[in-house]
Amino acid sequence: MSGVAIADVSEHQPPLLAxxxxxxxxxxxxxxxxxxxxxxxxxxxxVSFFHFRADRLNTAPRFLGFANYSDLxxxxxxWEHFVNTGAMIAFSVSIQLVVGALLAFLFHRRFPGRRxxxxxxxxxxxxxxxxxxxxxxxxxxxxxxxxSAIVRPFTGxxxxxxxxxxxxxTSLVAADAWMWSPFVMLLLLAGLDGVPSYLIEAAEVDRAxxxxxxxxxxxxxxxxxxxLALLFRTIESFNMFDLIYTITNGGPGTSTESxxxxxxxxxxxxFESGRASALGNLSVFVVIVLTRIYFRAIQLRxxxx
Amino acid sequence: MKEAEREPLGSSAGPGRTxxxxxxxxxxxxxxxxxxLAAFKTRAxxxxxxxxxxxxxxxxxxxxxxxxxxADGARVMRTGLEGNFANSLVISxxxxxxxxxxxxxxxxxxxxxxxxxRDYFMFYIxxxxxxxxxxxxxxxxxxxxxxxxxxxxxxxxxxxxxxNLPFAIWMLKSFIDELHPPxxxxxxxxxxxxxxxxxxxxxxxxxxxxxxxxxxxxxFTWNDFLFSLLLTSVTTRTVPVAMTRVVGAxxxxxxxxxxxxxxxxxxxxxxxxxFLQSQLLRGATFGTVPx
Numbered sequence: 001m002s003g004v005a006i007a008d009v010s011e012h013q014p015p016l017l018a019x020x021x022x023x024x025x026x027x028x029x030x031x032x033x034x035x036x037x038x039x040x041x042x043x044x045x046x047v048s049f050f051h052f053r054a055d056r057l058n059t060a061p062r063f064l065g066f067a068n069y070s071d072l073x074x075x076x077x078x079w080e081h082f083v084n085t086g087a088m089i090a091f092s093v094s095i096q097l098v099v100g101a102l103l104a105f106l107f108h109r110r111f112p113g114r115r116x117x118x119x120x121x122x123x124x125x126x127x128x129x130x131x132x133x134x135x136x137x138x139x140x141x142x143x144x145x146x147x148s149a150i151v152r153p154f155t156g157x158x159x160x161x162x163x164x165x166x167x168x169x170t171s172l173v174a175a176d177a178w179m180w181s182p183f184v185m186l187l188l189l190a191g192l193d194g195v196p197s198y199l200i201e202a203a204e205v206d207r208a209x210x211x212x213x214x215x216x217x218x219x220x221x222x223x224x225x226x227x228l229a230l231l232f233r234t235i236e237s238f239n240m241f242d243l244i245y246t247i248t249n250g251g252p253g254t255s256t257e258s259x260x261x262x263x264x265x266x267x268x269x270x271f272e273s274g275r276a277s278a279l280g281n282l283s284v285f286v287v288i289v290l291t292r293i294y295f296r297a298i299q300l301r302x303x304x305x
Numbered sequence: 306m307k308e309a310e311r312e313p314l315g316s317s318a319g320p321g322r323t324x325x326x327x328x329x330x331x332x333x334x335x336x337x338x339x340x341x342l343a344a345f346k347t348r349a350x351x352x353x354x355x356x357x358x359x360x361x362x363x364x365x366x367x368x369x370x371x372x373x374x375x376a377d378g379a380r381v382m383r384t385g386l387e388g389n390f391a392n393s394l395v396i397s398x399x400x401x402x403x404x405x406x407x408x409x410x411x412x413x414x415x416x417x418x419x420x421x422x423r424d425y426f427m428f429y430i431x432x433x434x435x436x437x438x439x440x441x442x443x444x445x446x447x448x449x450x451x452x453x454x455x456x457x458x459x460x461x462x463x464x465x466x467x468x469n470l471p472f473a474i475w476m477l478k479s480f481i482d483e484l485h486p487p488x489x490x491x492x493x494x495x496x497x498x499x500x501x502x503x504x505x506x507x508x509x510x511x512x513x514x515x516x517x518x519x520x521x522x523x524x525f526t527w528n529d530f531l532f533s534l535l536l537t538s539v540t541t542r543t544v545p546v547a548m549t550r551v552v553g554a555x556x557x558x559x560x561x562x563x564x565x566x567x568x569x570x571x572x573x574x575x576x577x578x579x580f581l582q583s584q585l586l587r588g589a590t591f592g593t594v595p596x
Contacts, residue, residue, distance in 0.1 A: 128544075
């Protein structure tokens with residue numbers, strides 16, 4: 001598919017591009033990015049200073065200045081959503097790192113059928129989040145769910161994992177971590193492949209203890225990818241929407257409402273486009289800061305190798 | 306295109322670890338098995354307490370995914386799910402193809418040609434991929450309504466192209482960075498243009514990289530829910546959104562049908578991923594982990 005598209009370009013354009021001129025190469029991509037990403041972002045930057053509803057296009061937007069932002073910042077509910085989101089990220093990403101590391105530890109050596117077994121572990125990543133979310137909500141059903149069926153013999157009563165704020169968040173985190181721990185495993189496998197074999201042999205010749213070998217040989221080699229995994233999963237968890245939407249829908253109460261679901265509700269349930277854009281811009285700011293750290297981590301890793 | 310599996314570190318695993326790894330794999334896969342089983346269970350079996358592991362399989366849900374019987378039982382109608390499948394396939398393929406084409410050009414530009422402020426470009430391109438999709442959708446929703454593009458194929462394909470582009474640029478650049486410049490320089494001395502060099506020298510050497518980029522972008526687009534939910538119409542709706550319509554039905558969730566759709570939808574991705582497993586590795590990291 002892509003081959004065809006590229007072939008068209010190369011056949012119809014004269015091969016006279018000035019040597020070293022990058023503009024013709026990067027311009028097409030930048031045009032698309034500007035049109036679909038940058039311009040709309042500037043629009044929402046503008047709209048965030050107005051009272052504006054996308055469902056009432058006939059009503060003129062009313063200029064508010066920074067009122068949308070000051071409302072948000074002084075709204076304790078918004079802070080609660082930021083705290084929820086932060087807790088969910090910390091909870092989920094740390095589980096992903098631990099489970100991902102254990103999986104990588106288990107799978108980095110060859111054994112017969114490794115390819116097949118790896119596929120079993122990688123499948124959650126390939127599922128649509130909506131399918132995962134909906135199915136986990138079945139697992140969590142107090143009457144028909146698997147979790148309740150496992151707990152019931154011990155407690156004698158039906159168990160509703162989505163019933164209390166803490167267990168609801170745990171349930172969400174379980175689904176998220178199940179999907180994305182294999183991703184951390186993939187990164188760590190790549191890191192482990194980069195450990196020079198002479199170092200391991202040297203450690204073995206020296207009869208270094210297992211722990212010592214881990215801390216002096218293995219860990220330094222995977223530290224870089226571990227950081228990348230941490231940052232990338234943090235950003236992605238910050239953006240998490242589908243799982244919350246399908247499993248808890250923010251409940252019970254607003255205890256699992258995240259920034260993304262709050263933006264969704266504000267923009268597409270209440271249609272408060274101005275306020276939603278303002279909140280969106282705050283979240284973009286958070287993401288830019290996180291991406292900056294991620295970018296720096298990539299650069300450091302490049303320099304190290 | 307099938308690559309030899311990469312040599313994992315160190316020696317082979319002992320029998321103990323092999324058994325443990327296999328067990329962990331099976332446990333980890335269990336929720337997926339449960340979904341696939343649910344697709345073959347009758348409604349009574351699916352909701353039995355305690356949950357049933359053994360049952361008589363049925364294919365009724367696969368039929369019911371595509372057909373709907375009218376209330377009086379007299380007529381059989383189509384649910385239009387095959388249209389949703391076609392939409393998913395067309396929208397994902399076209400947008401991934403476009404992202405790959407534009408991404409390869411840009412990646413070559415950033416990797417090999419003079420660009421002032423390259424790091425800034427690369428950073429903000431990465432930011433565009435990282436911003437929460439929901440924030441990007443608010444203005445798009447409005448702009449598509451105003452321009453009348455909303456709900457059409459052009460709009461959603463452009464959106465997915467734009468959201469796959471940053472990833473494609475990063476990935477493909479990392480692959481071009483690894484190629485040996487002397488071959489390209491020789492071609493340049495012979496008078497080849499940059500476009501010829503990209504097309505005849507770089508791309509043929511990075512087929513695996515193109516495959517990795519294509520798979521990851523395809524899986525992302527194929528499974529995406531939010532963009533499709535808010536930016537498609539009945540005619541352009543993709544499967545993940547159509548799936549949730551089953552959930553929203555008044556009679557409660559029809560788990561069998563839901564599971565059947567999920568199973569069919571997973572199958573092609575699983576197949577591609579199995580054969581191109583080693584490419585997934587590179588893709589998971591935006592190309593930042595060297596081979």
